[in-house]
Amino acid sequence: MSYSVDSHPVFRRVTTDYRQEIRSIGRTGSRGLAVTVVVLGILLPWAFSRDVSPPFAFPWSTWAAVLNLSLLSALGATAFNVLVGYTGQLSLAHAGFLTVGAMTTGYLGTEAGLPFLVVLVLGTVVGAVVGILVGLPALRLKGYYLLLATLGVYFISQLAWKEFLVANYGFVGMIVDRPQLPAFTSGWPLIGTDTGEGLILSNNFRWYIVLAPICILVMLFLSNLTRSREGRAFAAVRERDVSASLIGIDVARTKLLAFAVSSAVVTLSGALSSYYLSARGEDSFPFAVTLNFAIMIVVGGFSSIQGAIFGAVFFHAMPELTKWIRSEAPVLRDIDYLRTHSGEIDLLIFGALVVLVLTTRPDGLAGLWAQIKGWFTKWPFST
Amino acid sequence: MTQLAFDAAVNLQLAIGGVALGSIYGIVALGFVLVFKSTGVLNLAQGDFLMLGAYLSVTLLLTNDLGLYMAIPLLALFMGFLGLSVHYSVMRHLVGQPFFSIVLVTIGIGTIIRAVLLMVYGPIEKGRLRALPEGSFKIGSVQVLWANVIIIAIIALILLMFVMFFRLTRLGLHIRAVADNLEAAAAQGIRPDSVYAMTWGVSLALVGIAGLLFGNVNNVTPAASTIGLAALPAAVIGGFSSLGGAIVGGLIVGVVEILLGYHLGQSWRQPSAFMLLFIILLVKPTGLFGGKEFERV
Numbered sequence: 001m002s003y004s005v006d007s008h009p010v011f012r013r014v015t016t017d018y019r020q021e022i023r024s025i026g027r028t029g030s031r032g033l034a035v036t037v038v039v040l041g042i043l044l045p046w047a048f049s050r051d052v053s054p055p056f057a058f059p060w061s062t063w064a065a066v067l068n069l070s071l072l073s074a075l076g077a078t079a080f081n082v083l084v085g086y087t088g089q090l091s092l093a094h095a096g097f098l099t100v101g102a103m104t105t106g107y108l109g110t111e112a113g114l115p116f117l118v119v120l121v122l123g124t125v126v127g128a129v130v131g132i133l134v135g136l137p138a139l140r141l142k143g144y145y146l147l148l149a150t151l152g153v154y155f156i157s158q159l160a161w162k163e164f165l166v167a168n169y170g171f172v173g174m175i176v177d178r179p180q181l182p183a184f185t186s187g188w189p190l191i192g193t194d195t196g197e198g199l200i201l202s203n204n205f206r207w208y209i210v211l212a213p214i215c216i217l218v219m220l221f222l223s224n225l226t227r228s229r230e231g232r233a234f235a236a237v238r239e240r241d242v243s244a245s246l247i248g249i250d251v252a253r254t255k256l257l258a259f260a261v262s263s264a265v266v267t268l269s270g271a272l273s274s275y276y277l278s279a280r281g282e283d284s285f286p287f288a289v290t291l292n293f294a295i296m297i298v299v300g301g302f303s304s305i306q307g308a309i310f311g312a313v314f315f316h317a318m319p320e321l322t323k324w325i326r327s328e329a330p331v332l333r334d335i336d337y338l339r340t341h342s343g344e345i346d347l348l349i350f351g352a353l354v355v356l357v358l359t360t361r362p363d364g365l366a367g368l369w370a371q372i373k374g375w376f377t378k379w380p381f382s383t
Numbered sequence: 384m385t386q387l388a389f390d391a392a393v394n395l396q397l398a399i400g401g402v403a404l405g406s407i408y409g410i411v412a413l414g415f416v417l418v419f420k421s422t423g424v425l426n427l428a429q430g431d432f433l434m435l436g437a438y439l440s441v442t443l444l445l446t447n448d449l450g451l452y453m454a455i456p457l458l459a460l461f462m463g464f465l466g467l468s469v470h471y472s473v474m475r476h477l478v479g480q481p482f483f484s485i486v487l488v489t490i491g492i493g494t495i496i497r498a499v500l501l502m503v504y505g506p507i508e509k510g511r512l513r514a515l516p517e518g519s520f521k522i523g524s525v526q527v528l529w530a531n532v533i534i535i536a537i538i539a540l541i542l543l544m545f546v547m548f549f550r551l552t553r554l555g556l557h558i559r560a561v562a563d564n565l566e567a568a569a570a571q572g573i574r575p576d577s578v579y580a581m582t583w584g585v586s587l588a589l590v591g592i593a594g595l596l597f598g599n600v601n602n603v604t605p606a607a608s609t610i611g612l613a614a615l616p617a618a619v620i621g622g623f624s625s626l627g628g629a630i631v632g633g634l635i636v637g638v639v640e641i642l643l644g645y646h647l648g649q650s651w652r653q654p655s656a657f658m659l660l661f662i663i664l665l666v667k668p669t670g671l672f673g674g675k676e677f678e679r680v
Contacts, residue, residue: 090483137661141668143482144425148619149664151612152657159654287609291490298487344501351494358488359476 045208064204066316071211072273074312077296078222079265081308085297086226087258088238089138093150095289096157097263100130101270102280103164106174109275116179116201120214120271127267128260135259139252154287165282173281176274178202181210207276214272218265223305225261234258299357301366310365318353319346392524397641403531404600405637406538411593411614412621412629413545414586420624421562421582424474425486428493430611432587436462436594437512437603438500444514444595451514455537455592462591466583474583475576497608508604515599534596541592542630548585558582613640613653616660622670631671635659 045064080094104123108114114122137149165174181199201207225231233254236244245251274280292315300311322345326338338345361367415429436458443454469492477485515530549555560568561578569575597607617636621628636656644652663671 084483137665141664144623145619145664145668145670147425148615148657149661151615152654152661155654155657159650162650287612291487294483294487295490298484302481302483341502344498347494347501348498351491351496351498354491354494355473355488358480358484358491359473362477362480362484 041212045205062320064208066320068204068207068211068276070309070313070316071208071215072269072276073293073296073315074309075215075218075269075272076266077293077300077308077312078219078305079262079269080290080293081297081302081305082222082226082234082265083258083262084294085302085304086231086238087234087255089135089255089258090143090147091134091138091150091259091262092147092287092290093134093153093157094262094266094293095285095287096134096154097127097130097266098270098273098289099157099161099285100127100263101267101272102174102274102284103161104267105176105271105274106164106168109179109271110174110176111168116181116275120268123271124264124268127270128264130267131260131263132256134263135256138255138259151287154290158285161285162282171282173279173284174274176278176280178278179275201275211272211276214268218268219305219309222261222265226305230254230257295354299354299364301364301369304366306369307364307366310369314365318350322346322349392526394642395525396527397645398638399525399527399531400600401638401641402634403534403637404641405617405634406535406630407593407596407600407633408614408617408637409630409633410538410541410589411611412617412633413626414589414593415614415618416621416623416626416629417558417589418582418586419618420626421558422474422579423482424489425482426489426586427486427615428489428496429590429614430608431493431496432462432590433594433597433611433614434603434605434607435465435496435500436591437598437607438504438509438594439591440512440514440595440598441504441509441603444512445509454514455595458591458595459588462587463584466585466587467580469587470580470583475579493608497605501605506605508602509598510602511600512595512598512603514595530599534599537592537596541589545589554578554581558585609653613656616656619660619670620663622672625670625672628670628672 045067076094076098080091083089083091101123104126105119108122109116109119134150134153138146141149165171168174179201181201199206201210226234233244233249236247236249237251237254237258241251241255244254296311296315297308298311299314300309301307323342325332326342327333332338357364363370411429411433415426418424418426439458439461440454443449443457444451449457473488473492474485477488515533517529519526519528521527549559557568557573557578558581560571560573561575561582565575568578594607597611601607613636614633617632618629619632620635621630621632636659639659640652640656643655647655
């Protein structure tokens with residue numbers, strides 16, 4: 001599982017000193033790309049939220065929701081990737097960490113009435129602590145034994161979640177009010193102003209303005225982490241922990257750190273998504289959630305942060321795309337069966353795509369992207 | 384928390400139900416361990432295959448009203464062929480791929496099966512199959528259901544056939560050889576590819592029969608795929624690489640699940656198996672019957 005797109009010789013930057021080596025955005029070309037991405041990343045969602053409709057009878061405004069959900073999932077998937085892809089600790093407990101996030105939101109946000117940002121920070125801390133506790137068995141278990149022990153953690157978390165719901169909310173499920181940002185945010189451009197003191201996150205674009213910076217900061221943190229001393233220790237533990245301990249890496253500390261970081265970010269994502277979706281019921285965290293993270297990172301590409309993003313977008317965009325195709329494509333829109341069984345058909349397409357992508361391209365969509373990029377990089381000589 | 388009265392007869396009666404359920408888990412776990420041992424694939428679609436077996440028995444037993452004697456061989460045959468096709472269409476292309484990718488492919492296959500079943504049978508649950516005779520008899524003050532006795536008997540018979548298959552037939556010998564040492568077996572002229580395919584076939588046939596029996600003790604619902612995951616702790620408690628251990632693990636999980644479910648409430652049923660797994664793994668990291676694993680640097 002030690003495959004990294006960046007290590008491919010074609011994509012290595014030629015550098016002459018260390019300062020160049022540690023830059024995230026190195027060449028002039030990629031700087032231009034970064035600026036373009038930032039501008040588009042603000043303008044496009046704004047256009048979606050304003051219902052500016054570009055060509056085709058395409059439901060552009062639904063894409064704002066897809067975008068936010070993708071950001072939330074990308075957080076979770078990247079954190080999952082740090083644990084599973086970089087450190088090699090197979091874990092199925094991540095839906096449980098999301099549950100922890102939802103429970104922290106419930107206790108601190110709705111019950112104690114703490115402000116939104118405080119709940120997020122505290123939730124991250126709680127997540128890190130829970131991650132260390134869950135990581136303790138990993139010091140003794142490996143591979144598929146760890147996989148199944150963490151599956152046990154997941155089931156225990158669900159038991160706790162059900163008890164929590166029954167104790168605090170009855171059978172209705174948890175309802176979270178729309179969060180409000182601190183006062184200084186009102187009156188920012190593009191967002192629109194509220195009469196009250198702080199901005200209430202009531203539409204998708206406002207959520208995007210909150211989620212995108214959080215996502216970027218976390219991704220930056222995680223990608224820097226994987227490039228640091230700790231990140232190299234992660235990779236060493238993944239390759240073989242016995243050898244890692246021989247070259248002076250504290251294996252126990254490294255594993256616990258990976259669990260803590262991963263769990264903290266997933267818990268953050270869980271807290272954010274309970275605010276965003278605003279209602280969480282008994283079955284909101286099925287086992288499939290963890291599997292979806294796993295599918296995102298493997299379809300996107302193992303051990304790469306962009307892979308997790310690709311995977312998250314693929315996961316959330318695909319149902320919207322098939323829905324659009326079902327309702328607009330000339331012949332398909334007349335078949336009633338496709339409309340009445342849309343959920344099942346999406347499930348079928350999803351399963352088939354996972355099998356297809358993994359059998360034909362085991363390095364996932366990020367590998368495909370690397371190949372396309374490589375073709376242009378080597379252009380006159382590409383084969 | 385219903386009641387905490389420890390009545391010996393009630394507990395014994397529950398334990399018999401637990402043994403019946405546990406033996407079903409046992410053969411699911413057996414199929415799981417079999418595939419893992421010989422092909423190295425951790426098949427997380429096992430729960431979905433169990434659900435497929437249960438739904439197919441709805442067609443065989445309720446819609447077409449075939450008897451048990453016809454339904455079991457037909458089901459085993461069909462699932463066996465499905466196993467062969469799973470190997471030849473997907474799994475053989477994945478030999479040598481990273482462990483986790485292969486696990487996810489099995490999840491993908493499970494998703495496809497679940498989708499197809501939902502399309503064919505709809506999301507409404509089917510109730511129990513009730514193909515086994517109703518009624519019960521008494522030993523002392525313990526009420527024993529005929530259905531449980533028959534389930535245990537059928538599984539004992541299947542296990543006997545399974546053991547004979549491995550001891551007496553050439554194919555069984557080949558499967559054992561490949562599981563033991565792939566290169567040496569290949570050097571002897573055994574074709575691993577067809578052995579892998581047969582292993583998948585045997586494994587799925589076992590799971591299919593387990594699905595049929597499962598449908599007689601539980602409702603046939605789309606949730607069966609998650610319930611089927613309880614076979615995983617069974618396999619791990621037994622020690623993952625031990626076929627006999629899988630059966631023992633299944634029995635332990637079944638009994639613990641039923642007893643805890645009765646005394647602490649139904650919501651404890653599923654977590655109980657995994658909590659047990661957790662505790663056993665902390666004490667003995669390779670399960671009860673697993674061999675010690677050596678690691679070379």
